[in-house]
Amino acid sequence: MQVEYLSAFNVVLGVLARFWPVWIALALVMGASFGYKKKLGLYGQLFDSGVGIVGVGICLFWLFTAIFASTVAPFDPLAQVPIMKDALPGAIDPQSGLAYLFGGDKLARDVFSRMVYGSQIVLIIAPAATGFALMVGITLGLPAGYYGGRIDTVLSFLANLVLAFPVILLFYLLVTPGIMDTPIPYAMAGLFFLFPIIFFSVLFWTRYKNRPDRLYILLGLTLVVGGWIYAGLVFDADPFKIIHIDPNQLNIFVAVVFASSPGVFRIVRGLVMDIKTRDYVAAAQTRGESPWYIMLWEILPNARGPLIVEACLRIGYTTILLGTLGYFGLGLAPESPDWGTAIKDASRLLRSFIHPALPPTIALMSFVLGLNLLADSLREQSMKD
């Protein structure tokens, strides 16, 4: 059976057309943001510079791609159509009549669909892992910077220890099947996922200690929601069966949090050491505020600028890290459509077929570039005030 091909122009048109839900969502969100940019604070100011618009655009593009992946992708990312093995871009699947827009890979899967679905994995794990890393880094960085002295020495030493350890080796150790059978990943998950609950409990406790009406509601909410997610993630014991994470992904998650949090810790520590010399901190001390109130309510809000930038950059690093993990075949299932795995698969045949390698590479690059541009322009805009 002869496979028919689309022309290059039709391939481009076809790709643009497949993304139609993404374009609509993008137009709506960007249009609305642009129209109301005066009222949107820092986010609105991003639309004042070209770099900011491009950064936001790229990030939103991948976000919507992940959300609408099932509509955008013409094929199941795991489905194999034997005839399409190593097919060139634009090949038309004779059964469904749909085109393999970016061609097929060596296992005859649609490269385009795999790239689109790959964004889902990245956009779930990278921001979430960064979020947890931020929580851990902030919760430990605040006291280290604020108290200084022995606490600082010990915590900084631990952070340096983790940072000094080769990251790849660390992942080999953490994400190998042998380790996965031991309780170590679960113990670490149990530890790391505790931090957000501690963080928010302390946050509300220090602020509303004297106002029981608010305190109990907020604390209760934190504990119930936190406990629920905690049970689901760590023990896989969600009573409603909504929150569930693969042991594989949990493992990666824990490894990424473990590797990123020392970086966040250092930044938070430095910021706190700077901000704690301000008069408003002294003013809080002289009215008898507790140290944790000062850290969480007086210091942390003023560190938010650099932290937001840091979060953006760190999501980028994490994306690259996930790519690296996939490339080494660590953690994720061999058939998973994530970008790193796809690059690895394609790299083996790079001499004969280059087309399966390009889409995931460009996807990864553009997403990280978008995040970096976003971080850049956030930093620039927050400096302007």
Added chain:
Amino acid sequence: MNEAVRNPAKPTNGPIIEIENLSISFFTRKGEIPAVMDFSCTVMPGEAMGIVGESGCGKSTVSLGIMRDLSNIGRIVGGKIKFQGKDMGELSDEELRAIRGNKIAMIYQEPMASLNPAMKVGQQLMEVPLIHDKVSKDEAYKRALDMVRAVKLPDPERMMRSYPHQLSGGQQQRIVIAMALLSKPALLLLDEPTTALDVTVEAGIVDLVKGLGEKFGTSMIFVSHNLGLILETCDRITVMYSGEAVETGKIKDVFDRMRHPYTQGLFRSIPLPGADKNSRPLISIPGQLPLPHERPKGCNFGPRCHHFVEGVCNAAEIPMIAVEGHDGHFSRCVRFNEIDWEALPPGAKKVNERVVPGAPVLQIEDLRKYYKVGGSEVFGSSEGRVVKANETISFMARESETVAIVGESGCGKSTLAKVLLGLETASSGRVKLGNKEIQSTGIEKRSVDTVSSIQMVFQNPFDTLNPSHSVGSQIIRTLEKFNVGNTVADRRKRMLELLDLVKLPRAFETRKPRQLSGGQKQRIGVARAFAGDAKVVVADEPVSALDVSVQAAVTELLMDIQRKNKTTMLFISHDLSVVRYIADRVVVMYLGYIVEQGTTDQIFSPPYHPYTEALLSAIPIADTSVVKRHIVLEGDIPSAMNPPSGCPFQTRCGYKKLVPDNLCETKVPPVKHLGDGHMSLCWLADDVLAKMEPVIKFDKEHAALEGVPDDAPHGTGPGFAGDPPKRPHGKTGSAEADAEGQVAENGEAVAKARRHEVRDEVSETGGISSSANSASAPIMPQTVGDGRQAEKATRKPRKRKGD
């Protein structure tokens, strides 16, 4: 003086710089923002022009405009700058580069920022002749060394070998000045050159700058917010307001017969000698500086001016109008001939009853605070030095009394505040608040009651409020912490009352601190301190970072609330003018010791502690009628890490030789009781103390005797304008100055004494008097009478009658 420093720039008879109708704008996202409009001034060779104004008035932009060093968003949109007859606008970049740093040199506020921290001072200085004059290295070194000597730095060879961080702030600024002078500039721009320095160090720099015009023929443009400094250093002055020059003229004309309401407002809002918090309170300028894009039509000062007349002041843009009878005196006011310059703004005249202090609220006995430094945290090394931040501090403050704590940086006043507030605990001694001993209770262990009864107002208004929370929520949080009110609604009500108390609109509740001006922020800081009905409020330089006109308003507010609440206030400051105005009693600190304490009158009149005397002399007073004895301290404040032996002040004290047996260097002096609670930490004998002369000749009792009512006419001379009734005019000063001059003629100059350069052409009475060897003469080491005011006295003989 050698060749390197003698030869001034090309001698010209025309003006060095002529600025004609200069306008500078900044172009931002929001469009064009005019920063300077229609600014004109002329500086002749050897002349010093002062530019004075509040922050945001465009005075620094003018100096940057002269250098053509506006950032990429700033542009000169109109007018001309002619430098030595050449229009700078027509010069190429190349030619401008040759002028910058060579013929025009600039000195900035922060000396450390002007020096390259990675290069030795000598290298940096040598660069100037190497680049501009293309001389040999040896020649450059020689010139640099001579210049270091010329700016009176000790041990020049060592200075040349040091890195900038190894020098103190004052020494750094001297190096910067030396660097600027090395290229023999025709024009020197000084942008707040002493603002970052301590008062006594500032006095030294001012002394140096003052002589430059005569010595090197350099013209100067001196930008400052401090009228007193301008008076001491300049020949002419330009007052700027909201991007415009509003008044310009000779120092004497502008200071004594100002013809613009803004200038008058400035003078009325600074605590000159004669202002008194009870009988003659300061008069602040209402309102705020208009934002650059919200300037009113016509007179920019109109909305804040109590002489404003609808249809006259806001009819058209106002040009500079010449004031008849004065050479080169211009004012940007259309009504200056109609205005009654004696009239006080409505509602400004109020007399407060003198507050009688009550029972002691705060008692401090023999307080000491030592810090250990240097020991390692992890390995617990025992090798650490002890820094004695506070030594044997004893004083007491009574109810509704204001006690000022005066001293320069590093004197331990902030440590004392920390101990009082519980941020640190005392090493030994006692602090009693009411009947409770609080010296060893840290803030966490203090009861809510104790915490709320001793509160603080902080120095930096931009730092005192958390930028992330709204103003209302910050006050409410304080109330919550102090257990004021039971419900949220209660506290909100109380918060609104507090906003009323500090005279801010209630709408500020929801504002973020960045939407407030410095003065408004400081008011919120005051509201917060008084939220829990504090018994003691520690005010740490609460107004020093504010603009002059705002300072007066915040100071008055603080005192109003204090009066109402019968609060005890500890007013920490380095500015003795403010202290004299606000304080009932004064505590002077130096290197952790209290060197002198007593009532305000006792501190400001002899006998002085030698340090207090120097401090008094160092303060620039913006009043042409004040005669100051000129005392410049040698060197810098020693580091608390390595204090001198014996008396803490002995390294800089000019009286040391009058104490026998080298006691000053070996033993800490005993506290000397001078009667009525006046105490001094000094070895000087009673007879020496008794012979001390007042530093500032100013006769308060005399003024009171005359009983001049505020609104009575005072046309006793051409110098009378503005608010002379508020400050007695050098009645005693002139006679003394004459006497000093005579003594000086036969007396021999002390080696260290500096000759005060007399600026005023009329008076020649400046002289040097040394009394180390003549028992009859008044004791004034390194002292020179300031001749400036003598002239005033000859003009107004009537005023001298009461001496």
